[in-house]
Amino acid sequence: MKRCVDFGHVQVVIDYDTGGVRCLIPEEPAPSTAPKASWGSTEHRAGLTVPHSAWSSTAAAVLAGVLAVEAAGKRETAMRRLIDVIRTATSTTTHPATPEQAERAVLAVRRAAWFSPARTACLEESAAVVLLLALRRRSVVWCHGVAPDPVRLHAWVQTGDGALAAEPPSTLLYTPVLTIGDTRD
Template sequence: MPQPLAGHLIRTGALRPTREPTPWDAPLPAPTPAASWGGAEHTAGFTRVAGPFSTTAAVALARTWSITRIGRREHAMNRLIRAIEASSSATCRPASPAEASEAVLAVRRTAWHAPVRTACLEESAAATFLLGSQRLSVVWCHGIAADPVRLHAWVQTVDGNLVAEPPSTRAYTPALTIGARHQHRL
């Protein structure tokens, strides 16, 4: 079988780079973090949060699980996004940092007792639903960090403050935000 022309030219040395390599062509030396889909840096349901079980947080978690598990699996994220948008559109005022933090921590406390997977996606969506049931708004964020690729979902206040998240969350670039300030009438 004949070799492609470009492969032949490279192999024989007839094809050469058009310019000399520059210092910025080399990769920068940096420690490579372990691959993570949110569970390594943000332990979500792996860290027990002290406090009482919350029935309203359990309802919000049940809503999240039912949205993601009923129907075709490949449409689960789309269903969850539409539900978060609907919940955010019915809010009256922004949640204070204390209200938002209490909602996230209530979801985390309740998720500790759940027999199903609960990670950042489920926790952040459930916290958004919990606050939405009280007509309070937050910004739900789904973001990505590169090298290696890491995904994370979190909640922040309408002013952009992280809610019950470590500072390393700022390393994620939000790819999708729902409930941002420009989407609300204040």
């Protein structure tokens, strides 16, 4: 499944089957060229706020599960596997998470990520948050978006009413490309 966002000076194509990202520049030269895409996670440093939550051990287990899903099989299909897991998890929920529940889940996953031996950035964190809340039958909307200048990607969760969960306000600068758990999906 491919999704595309056109910012005028650059068109970003994301292949959610392979995790590949391409930046296409229009034939007429733009005032600036598009830099290589980044998977984000540079704006807020995960793990700086220590959550005081009973979910920490469960968050660690869920994060380990996300990392196992990423590592199982071919690297080119890791993104597809994560999306499939997120879709399955959101299909089991019965009630929307409150903004407080969503924020506690994000902070618990970030705390667990401190001890992770593998890459743990926004993609892994947001997937783990969806799974953590799904264990409690709570739903959030998983979002994956892109921002221009420089082109960068970011994954985050928000509540059904659009409230960001433990994210900086600048997350609103990202154009959502794929959302899971929302009625528009």
